[in-house]
Amino acid sequence: MSKGPQVFITGASGHIGFATLALLLKKGYQVRVSSRKLATAQKLKDLPSIKPYAEQVSFIEIPDALADNAYDEAIKDVEYIVHIASPLPDDSHTGTDFDVEKYYVEPAIQGNIGLLKAAQKSPTVKRVVITASVAVLEGKEGQEIIGPDDLAPVPAVKDIPQHPWAAYGASKRLANAAADDFVKNNKLHYDVVHILPSYVQGRNEPVTSSRELADRPSSNQTMIKFIQGYKETEPRPADFVLVDDVAAVHVAALEAKHIVSGERFIAAYPPPVPWVEVEKAVKKLFPKEVENGILPLGGECPDRIMHLDSSKTTERLGVQFHGIEDMVKSLVGQYVELVEKERKEGKN
Template sequence: MNKTILVTGGTGYIGSWVVKMLLEKGYTVRMTVRNKNKKEKYAYLSDIADKSDGKLEIWEADLLTEGSFNKAAKGADAIIHMASPFTLRFKDAQKDLIDPAVNGTRNVLEAANQSGTVKKVVLTSSVAAVHGDNVDMKEQGLDEFTEEHFNTSSSLEHQPYSYSKVKAEKEAWKIHDAQNDWQLVVINPSFVLGPALAKSSDSESLSFMKDMLTGKYHMGAPELMFGFVDVRDVAQAHLLALENDNASGRHILSERTAGVFDAAQIIKSKFGSKYKLPVMKSPKMMLYLVGWMFGLTTKFIKRNVGHPIKLNTTKSKQELGLKYTPLDKTIEDMVLQMQQDNILA
């Protein structure tokens, strides 16, 4: 297995697992970082590379700089593009979310066009590109969301993170459709949980779990439903998409849909009364009063809290052959890792 894969976002929560799995399978990984000299950011991946059959190369590139991925893409067999901001804390949605997501995707895919060697691009999108608000399902008269659906309810003002994902994915399909050199396979994970490889991470997934364990939801968990999926399964899906010649289109990833309170109950079943977990579901009316403390707008609460959601994951199982890790194990492994790395201290 001497193929060369260009990986963007390789030091991220999902990305680091993808890099680890590629290295262990013997690939040459060209990982892009903004600054090569900040070796502490990727030292743990260099350690993994030393112990594996693969080879790790570090290249400099910036999502917002046109042409900055061209050199790294030249000679690569495929690209896995994962670099995109995942943050709910931002000052300017256009500048902090939309521009890096859309322009970054454009720059990386243009590098694929220029390369002359890239045959496949695997893009990390999100289930946020499939739907915006949970109530979308009811409003569109659907029993479930599938890969055919695109988010139509998010905007720069409402759910801008979700808006950035749908804009970036649509840009990717537009660029793909205008050429014949490479195929595009898209991965659409739901809310990702599970252990992190890096000791420190600003991932929203880790923030969510930290808030849960340190008592932020102690008085009541919002009745919010998500799809949940293990970070290791998301990484595995990228490798399956890369290696399967028949993989095409989009793939929703979710082990199950569950609420915040359900996740808390799993923690309780594994760790007893060790943590200040939610004692109940928070009434929707109460959320209208205190939602601002959690950064929730009135519109978000109205359109998401208390609304069920169903995601069809047949394609990920049948086409990719993905086998899902049970949510109970995902959550248990994540809490154990956070304990071990003193993330809760």
């Protein structure tokens, strides 16, 4: 069997990154995974979705991704780059030590630009797929539906509030603008494609405990806390997307023909789903677990709705998006499995 094309991926130990890695391997690609710590990344080979494809995956350590020329060696001979790694909203960075530029802006921008510069030095690179976010978008006055090119204003770093979600959104806008400028100001021999996921939900295979699923900073965290009865006071996105669909969009963007460099594709299930519908889906799919208290429910979460238009993604990339029941089945199903396993082992 001939070997598939070589792909370099960042962020493969994360939620979106792992799902994308697993799909790339399943589709026959050879994948080179970057990590700050080689030993940590290599543990991915033992997970069920990766183990059958162990011969197709390799790992490279990049201790400081912000360093000049950090990626030069890592992307030698690769045809495609999938850049997913980026800071996530993390409530541990609050108070007087909250440095927006250090924790969010600098890593997001340098991650994009560092890889784009490295790709310029590698003649084998054909396309770079960058994970952005719908946080780079904003509806215009009188406009109900938001498309992939409705970009929000780019803030000055000094004006970014010291708040994890505000810092995350701002870092994505600044990183997207920096990548756009790089594409416009350089004659590239490769294409650049941006993927804009909404609020990602679904099974996260590298997570192996129910506590970690609830505590690990990610969009999954909100749904898990919600089904545990947590009453959230800040609005959370109600424009959801299944993690498997986000992975599918990344791979489809990597393979798509007739791409215009700099294009953006939204990954979101249309339409928005109010958080109360999450509880309804849990009751429908997991009635026994609700009754026995594994899923206590009673949570509250104010909705933040964007009304995203992902039709371009479906039409151009062929990805059909799954609804909220599939997301609940995936994520809450994993949580239930972990809780039941821990109870059998006497860990709860």
